[in-house]
Amino acid sequence: MLYHDFLKDKLIDSLRLNFSDKFSSDIIDKSELTIEIPNNKKFGDVSTNVAMVFSKKLGTTPNNLAEKVINExxxxxxxxxxxxxxxxFINIFFKINxxxxxxxxxxxxxERYNYKIKKKKICLEFVSANPTGLMHIGHAxxxxxxxxISSVLEEVGHDVVREYYINDAGEQIKVLCNTINHHLNYNNEPINDLKNIYPGEYLKKVSKKMSNLLQKGEKKQLKNxxxxVDVVMSDIKNDLREISVGHNYFVSEKKISNEKKVSILKNKLEKxxxxxxxxxxxxxxxxxxxxxxxxxxxxKSKNLGDETDRALLKPNGESTYFMSDIIYHQNKIDRNFDTLINIWGVDHSGYVKRLKLALEALNPNKKYNFEIKLTSLxxxxxxEKKKKMSKREGNYITLRDVVKEVGSDVIRFMxxxxxxxxxxxxDFDLVLSKSxxxxxxxxxxxxxxxxxxVKIFNKTFDCNFNEIDKSDFDLSHLILxxxxxxxxxxxxxxxxxxSSAKYYEPHRITNYLYEIAKDFHAYWGLxxxxxxxxxxxxxxEALSRSRLFLIYxxxxIIKKSMDILKINCPESM
Structure with missing residues (x-):
């Protein structure tokens, strides 16, 4: 048993023994108990908050609880x-063995670790970039x-469904079609009206593809x-595959927010x-x-704590984005997910509160958790110069261009x-440097x-380290x-x-990997x-075996972590 599981069990046992009259699994939640490695070794190998967390629940003081736990x-x-x-606070020092x-x-x-979690069915919606052009680095x-996050949640034992919400309704799609029709009919004419036409070379290429499709069907103008959208989404999916990103489902806003669904939600809200x-x-x-x-x-979101009441339908009767979002997220809830997680850009921060309020109001007796992670720029x-980008002005750097220059591994890690x-x-210079x-x-x-x-060890001692039974290795030489x-x-x-799974924070893994790498390189340099x-x-050889066991x-750990992150680990560089 690893130290954190071992200590948690011992701590809970000591509470049960010393406070048997008040101890109950209903009030003592093991997940509240933390076992941490202090940054400063003078504070012990590990420290625990057991006395601070449970003293009030057990009707005693932190000092009294700590004293009883320490005795055990x-x-x-x-x-x-x-x-x-x-x-x-309790600091614990273990013997080296x-x-x-x-x-x-x-x-x-x-080989196999039991995270002892309560398995959940989770829907994670991410990317959901508008199908009006190629993906840029912000989408990445x-x-x-x-x-x-999906991979980490799956690693600890949850069931995760990855979804992409295709915004294929609304004004931006009308502008997209206007742009394609413009290129089909006036290919060489400069674009001056940016409000009704998307600029950029990419959509000219899409227009050529559409031209071939339309000619096959003997049509001269795009009507469907x-x-x-299918052509642009095909390119987006290809770009995502280049950085090892995939989805289980692609959900169309147009299909899921049809007239029937709008009518059902409208009646439910009125009722x-x-x-x-x-x-x-x-x-x-x-x-x-x-x-x-x-x-x-x-x-009526203002009554629920919002700044103002939010529009569900436009004056002309068309659905707003808000109406479509409610329908889509209600669909997720109806599919009985325990947890909904959305990854949105920080520019969508204003939508968070209103959507959560709407779902809570529509589902007062439904148990589910809804988390929205907002990504910054x-x-x-x-x-040493920042590149200015604007998708609307057509001067942004595409994800596929960045992948060609630095590769998928760099993008995923960064x-x-x-x-x-x-x-x-x-920083292009930094991520391409070898430092x-x-x-x-x-x-x-x-x-x-x-x-x-490992190769040096095998050559030095004429053996194959990977085939050696490591269970009886003597590690007593590891005393530094x-x-x-x-x-x-x-x-x-x-x-x-x-913790990365619990808080949806994979940067904890990259930070951990960097610390391991830093300590390893320093150890090698000794x-x-x-x-x-x-x-x-x-x-x-005995000392070499012990030290190589540590290196192994x-x-x-590095390989396992990088596999979770879908980043390669080359055996030679």
């Missing part, structure tokens, strides 16, 4: 020292984030909007007295002196290298270097502070994956300064 923990042979610090055993347990658990952030016909103030985005208020169907930097709400500076400042290279190089050490620190960090692997600290020592564990 002192009976554990593997514990060398235990301290109470401040108002109930405990960590040696933990390293072996870790490798066994790598949401794409990789959504795909990676779905024809051009629950959640809508009315009224007037909205002039939107801030409209700059038209002739604009007049018109009666339209509104959702991605700045493309080349030669897009999840920071928390979703933090901006990312995608520790390039986190992708640094981690991949750590794996390649570990594989190189650097070795102990690495072992502790490695043994935290499953905690990192679990032998350059002091030959007694070399990993492979010709004259000492590092390689397995």
């Amino acid at each position: 923990l002192r009976k554990i042979e593997a514990i060398e020292k235990i301290e109470q610090v401040g108002p109930g 405990f960590w040696h055993d933990q390293l072996k347990v870790l490798l066994k658990k790598m 952030r949401g794409a990789v984030l959504g795909d990676t 909007e779905s024809e051009v 629950q007295k959640l809508s009315y016909y009224g007037y909205q103030d002039k939107p801030k985005s409209i700059d038209d002196d002739n604009w007049k208020k018109k009666k339209q169907l509104l959702f 991605v700045n493309l930097i080349e030669g 897009m999840i290298s920071r928390n979703a709400d933090k901006k990312i500076d995608f 520790k400042d390039n986190p992708v290279f640094y981690v991949q190089y750590a794996y390649a270097r570990s594989m190189s050490l 502070d650097e070795e102990k620190a690495l072992i502790k960090k490695l043994c935290n692997f499953f905690n990192v994956i679990m 032998g350059k300064v002091d030959t007694s600290k070399k990993i492979i020592m010709d004259e000492n 564990a590092i390689s397995q």
